[in-house]
Amino acid sequence: MSMPLPPASETACAGARHQVACSSCGLRELCLPVGFSDAEMARLDDLVGTRRTVRRGEALFRRGDRFTALFAVRGGFFKTCTTSEDGRDQVTGFQMGGELLGLDGFDDETHRCDAIALEDSQVCAIPYEAIEHLSQAFPALQRQLRRVMSREIVREHGVMMLLSGMRADERVAAFLVNLATRLQARGFSPSSFVLRMTRQEIGTYLGLQLETVSRCFSRLHGDGILDVRQRDIRIVDTEALRRLVPGTSG
Amino acid sequence: MSMPLPPASETACAGARHQVACSSCGLRELCLPVGFSDAEMARLDDLVGTRRTVRRGEALFRRGDRFTALFAVRGGFFKTCTTSEDGRDQVTGFQMGGELLGLDGFDDETHRCDAIALEDSQVCAIPYEAIEHLSQAFPALQRQLRRVMSREIVREHGVMMLLSGMRADERVAAFLVNLATRLQARGFSPSSFVLRMTRQEIGTYLGLQLETVSRCFSRLHGDGILDVRQRDIRIVDTEALRRLVPGTSG
DNA sequence: CGCTCGGTTGAAAATCGTCAAATGGCGTGG
DNA sequence: CCACGCCATTTGACGATTTTCAACCGAGCG
Numbered sequence: 001m002s003m004p005l006p007p008a009s010e011t012a013c014a015g016a017r018h019q020v021a022c023s024s025c026g027l028r029e030l031c032l033p034v035g036f037s038d039a040e041m042a043r044l045d046d047l048v049g050t051r052r053t054v055r056r057g058e059a060l061f062r063r064g065d066r067f068t069a070l071f072a073v074r075g076g077f078f079k080t081c082t083t084s085e086d087g088r089d090q091v092t093g094f095q096m097g098g099e100l101l102g103l104d105g106f107d108d109e110t111h112r113c114d115a116i117a118l119e120d121s122q123v124c125a126i127p128y129e130a131i132e133h134l135s136q137a138f139p140a141l142q143r144q145l146r147r148v149m150s151r152e153i154v155r156e157h158g159v160m161m162l163l164s165g166m167r168a169d170e171r172v173a174a175f176l177v178n179l180a181t182r183l184q185a186r187g188f189s190p191s192s193f194v195l196r197m198t199r200q201e202i203g204t205y206l207g208l209q210l211e212t213v214s215r216c217f218s219r220l221h222g223d224g225i226l227d228v229r230q231r232d233i234r235i236v237d238t239e240a241l242r243r244l245v246p247g248t249s250g
Numbered sequence: 251m252s253m254p255l256p257p258a259s260e261t262a263c264a265g266a267r268h269q270v271a272c273s274s275c276g277l278r279e280l281c282l283p284v285g286f287s288d289a290e291m292a293r294l295d296d297l298v299g300t301r302r303t304v305r306r307g308e309a310l311f312r313r314g315d316r317f318t319a320l321f322a323v324r325g326g327f328f329k330t331c332t333t334s335e336d337g338r339d340q341v342t343g344f345q346m347g348g349e350l351l352g353l354d355g356f357d358d359e360t361h362r363c364d365a366i367a368l369e370d371s372q373v374c375a376i377p378y379e380a381i382e383h384l385s386q387a388f389p390a391l392q393r394q395l396r397r398v399m400s401r402e403i404v405r406e407h408g409v410m411m412l413l414s415g416m417r418a419d420e421r422v423a424a425f426l427v428n429l430a431t432r433l434q435a436r437g438f439s440p441s442s443f444v445l446r447m448t449r450q451e452i453g454t455y456l457g458l459q460l461e462t463v464s465r466c467f468s469r470l471h472g473d474g475i476l477d478v479r480q481r482d483i484r485i486v487d488t489e490a491l492r493r494l495v496p497g498t499s500g
Numbered sequence: 501c502g503c504t505c506g507g508t509t510g511a512a513a514a515t516c517g518t519c520a521a522a523t524g525g526c527g528t529g530g
Numbered sequence: 531c532c533a534c535g536c537c538a539t540t541t542g543a544c545g546a547t548t549t550t551c552a553a554c555c556g557a558g559c560g
Contacts, residue, residue, distance in 0.1 A: 082407055084497040090411045104407070106400035113407065132393065136386040143382065149399040150356035156406040157332055157354070157363065161340045163413035164457035168516070199539065207414035209517055214540055230525075230539070247334035418548070449507065459549055464508055480507070480557080 020074070021045040022124075030098030030185060031072050032126070032144055040140045047134070047141075048072075050125040054117040060101060062114045067105030069125040073097050076121020077196040081204070082113045091205040093155075094118075094179075094197065097186050103152050118196040163207045166246060171206040172216040173244035176226075180235060191238065195231040270324070271295040272374075280348030280435060281322050282376070282394055290390045297384070297391075298322075300375040304367040310351060312364045317355030319375040323347050326371020327446040331454070332363045341455040343405075344368075344429075344447065347436050353402055368446040413457045416496060421456040422466040423494035426476075430485060441488065445481040 022033050023041045033044050051074070054060050060071060063083065073095050080101065083089040092113060095101055101123070104112040109128070135142055162174050184190035195202075199210040206213065220226040225241050227234040235241060242248050272283050273291045283294050301324070304310050310321060313333065323345050330351065333339040342363060345351055351373065354362040359378070385392055412424050434440035445452075449460040456463065470476040475491050477484040485491060492498050 082411060084411060084415075085499055086497045088415060088496075090407075090414055092407045092410055104400055104404050106396040107404060112404050135389045135392050139385045142385050142392055145396070146356040146399070147358075149396070149403065150354055153399065153402055153406065154354050154357060154362045156403065156410065157340075157342045159410055160342055160406065160413060161332060161334065163410060164340055164454060165334075165338060198537095204414060210538090211518085211540080212516060214538095215516095218540070246338075247336045249335055448505095460506090461508080461550085462548060465548095468508070 020051065022048060025074070027072075027074065027098035027186070032100065032141075032148065034144065036140055036144075040138075043138060044141065047130045048124045048126055050127070052123050052125060054078075054121045054123065056117055056119050056121075058117055060115040060117065060123060061111045063111055065111045067102065067109045067111055067128055069102070069127045070105075070131065071101040071115070071123040071125055073099050073101065074122040074124050076123075077118045078115050078121060079118055079197060079201060079205075080113045080115050089114075089204065091197075091201050093159075094205070096182060100148055100152075103149055118201075168206075168208055168212050169216050169219065170244055170246055171208065172202075172213060172220070173241050175202065175206060176233070176235065177242055177245055177248075180238075191235040193233055195233060270301065272298060275324070277322075277324065277348035277436070282350065282391075282398065284394065286390055286394075290388075293388060294391065297380045298374045298376055300377070302373050302375060304328075304371045304373065306367055306369050306371075308367055310365040310367065310373060311361045313361055315361045317352065317359045317361055317378055319352070319377045320355075320381065321351040321365070321373040321375055323349050323351065324372040324374050326373075327368045328365050328371060329368055329447060329451060329455075330363045330365050339364075339454065341447075341451050343409075344455070346432060350398055350402075353399055368451075418456075418458055418462050419466050419469065420494055420496055421458065422452075422463060422470070423491050425452065425456060426483070426485065427492055427495055427498075430488075441485040443483055445483060 022028055022031070022044045023038075025031070028034075028041075033041055036044065050069070052060075052071075054076070060078065075097055078095040078101060079091050080093050080095065081089045081091045095115075101115045102111060105128075131141070131145070162171055166174065179193070180190040183193055197205075199213045202208075203210040203213045208216075217226065217228045220241070221228045223240070225235070225237045225244075227236060272278055272281070272294045273288075275281070278284075278291075283291055286294065300319070302310075302321075304326070310328065325347055328345040328351060329341050330343045330345065331339045331341045345365075351365045352361060355378075381391070381395070412421055416424065429443070430440040433443055449463045452458075453460040453463045458466075467476065467478045470491070471478045473490070475485070475487045475494075477486060
């Protein structure tokens, strides 16, 4: 049941418990310590004491939980979703290695969404205490945190753009291009991968019904752009896929 | 042409140039210095040196501009929008008194959207320099900034929920309820106000065509929930309007 | 006084959602 | 090892909502 990940590297990073420090992590160029000096990196190593495994289907945190730490995905795959009062839930994002979870918790020190592992995953915890109290002593961390939060805001603008202005095919194409790009940045194949989420989850993320998502995949398959078999995706014609996304001229 | 605002208070705040300090601002409970001590408030007063007037239709900043300061809306009304490469633009939010503009600029020190005044407006500037360099010396400001950014992320989750799961009437109802709530928090009437934006702008914000927005207004009017005459809105049946918004039981 | 821009309304068309049924993996238990 | 059942996915047909295209109205401004 503990399927490791997509078929690639990352093994160097998955050693025993406490050798895994930010300074030796394969994801350090994508994660919080971007641009840190050696000294700053060492300080971060001290902060990030706790690591945690989350099994497939389990929650890293849930809406309403007290915000005790920010989490960085070390390996695996998550979704964040907000369950509305009337039951339906909305996926607000999918997170993979190097991406942060819990940025919504600073406001009232309570998590405002659920973070669910879509495969067996590992996270690093940056304690909220540390962020609050070492604020003065560690300006580089503060700065980087502002940048990451800012980037999250911009990312969500992109999602709003997608939800607001694109039609079904375009949304699915944009979703796949985005996923491929992020996988590539992590050393995985951008053209051949396994979806970790259901059609339903893709649907609520993209503002579509699961049947519509399925139909879009089928259409892309029919047009010779994708090979789809269940969750196995192979992008046959990357350029054609990109052309489907509005506002992608270059 | 310099219509002051909706028809209410705020006059105490709109005095001469340099008397207007955060500590004496009517919006201080809604803006950055929430929870600050007198001493902290005084320090913020020092930081917020520059104030600026932006006339209706003008840009406070544009996408690509260097990020030199964060802005707090003192009076007036703004929209933020991202113009995609293919020309269409997407409104990502509407900002009124006490709300911050420019949170998307921390990532690469460049604004990632346009901020346009929808009426003659005033803003206070918190220089980026100050935020970066006084980081250590002013932890309360750092903390509050994290909270505000966190809140913006949560707000955008709400918009995603709206865009993803609601139908046209529901979106428009949610939009109006949100607007009314924010106006009320600022001492304006929550049931009678003037829209500062066009149907088109509401449309791109809500992911609808302007004609659909217009039709929704007409339908709400026909159902006796709203009085609509162009941009003059009077909410006749607040409860009925709220009931239209999914996930509003209490 | 006419023009332009924003708003409203109507009718036709397209997209997407809903309902329903069939298929196929995958894991469980015999 | 095989049969069964469950769940995710696919596909079809139909209907509802929303977009598109077009015409018209009205207010504000030169």
